Amino acid sequence: MMTNTKTSYGGVARSFHWAIALLIVTAFALGIIGDNIPRNADTVDTLKTLYSAHKTIGVTVFLLAVLRILWALTQPHPVPLHPERKLETLVGEVVHWALYGSLVIVPLSGWIMHAAEVGFAPIWWPFGQTLPFVPKSEVVAHAAAAVHGTVVFVLFGAIALHIAGALKHVIIDRDETLARMAKGYHGGDPNYAGHNSKLAPIAALILWAVVIGGALTLGQESHDDDHAGAEISMTQTDDAALASDAPEWTVTDGSVTFSVTQSGAPIEGNFAAWNAQIAYDVETGTGSTVVNIDTTTLTLGSVTSNATGADFFNTAAFTSAVFAADITRLEAGPAHEATGTLTLVGQTVPVTLEFTLDTDGKTANMQGTAALDRRDFGMGKGYTDESTVGFGVDVTVNLTAQLAE
Secondary structure, eight states: OOSOOSSOOOHHHHHHHHHHHHHHHHHHHHHHHHHTSOOSTTTHHHHHHHHHHHHHHHHHHHHHHHHHHHHHHHSOOOOOSOTTOHHHHHHHHHHHHHHHHHHHHHHHHHHHHHHHSOOSSOOOTTSOSOOTTOOSOHHHHHHHHHHHHHHHHHHHHHHHHHHHHHHHIIIIIOOSHHHHHHHOOOOSOTTOOOOOOSHHHHHHHHHHHHHHHHHHHHHHHHHHHHHHHHHHHHTOOOSSOOSOOSOEEEEEEEEEEEEEEETTEEEEEEESOEEEEEEEETTTTEEEEEEEEEGGGEEBTBTHHHHTSTTTTOTTTOOEEEEEEEEEEOSSSSEEEEEEEEEETTEEEEEEEEEEEEEOSSEEEEEEEEEEEGGGGTTTTTOOSTTTEEEEEEEEEEEEEEEOO
């Protein structure tokens, strides 16, 4: 029989149950294996396959879970085998609802995280990489990651309790609980007229409100802490002397971002902490600058850990990058260039930053770009072609500065 009865689970419900169980075990195993494989050029293809499979299975679980819940809402729920054990029955129902919620929230939050960032390991066909109403946003990705990382523990806890309960019914109670789900056996009193308690779903809703609210709150605090240094560091000064006697300017706002191609798609990164010394003469259009970047504050979507690793920025050994350059106005208009060197991961390479500058003599707004090649800095030596990581890196700098008094 495909449908449920008051004493048994039908074939559809049992198929959903065991298919989802198998997929969860597989997704969990893939995640554990991937987390324990070193990140380098030799393992990148393996990691991409593992995480693509993990994500695709997760989306499949989400869709199956939604279908399973919709099916369950249209079917009679088999009666409890021991209705007199009210507390045990209530706990079982709460775990049941918590498990249902986990099967939806864990994969959905993972899908939202993937959709909000461009990065490593795409979801396989026929599922897409984006979701309606989910923008490409570091904030959204960070919030979804916080929920995903927290709720997965609820999923594991609910599964553990679910399995423990099933074993209790088999070993201690020796009843038909597991047999009803495994083989569709009948069990329980079909004439039982007990009512469906609203306490279990309410308790589950309270649990989810606390868990998700806590995850979002802690995730936001973590995100704020990660980026708190940006505003502070931009106002800090450095001991290095500027190569110009021109009037000095103080940076009040700005950003240092970059774009690189990852698996054929552009991905954007940024540095949360940096500071710049600027000397510039408005009349002559000349000056100099020294920019210090804290590379340990790098974020690059889902591949941040790879980017900060030994193959690329190697932040364990090199915690900063320095750009020192002379500033020249190219013509009477806003076009300028800063010509100098960038020292990164122990390599010093000539770099020219082209930028436009608008100023009223006291406030200046600057937007600039520079094109780099990661190979010039010995970054990603094992990635010898651009199929995984592109050679070119486009750097964008935006800042506002005030003439120092």
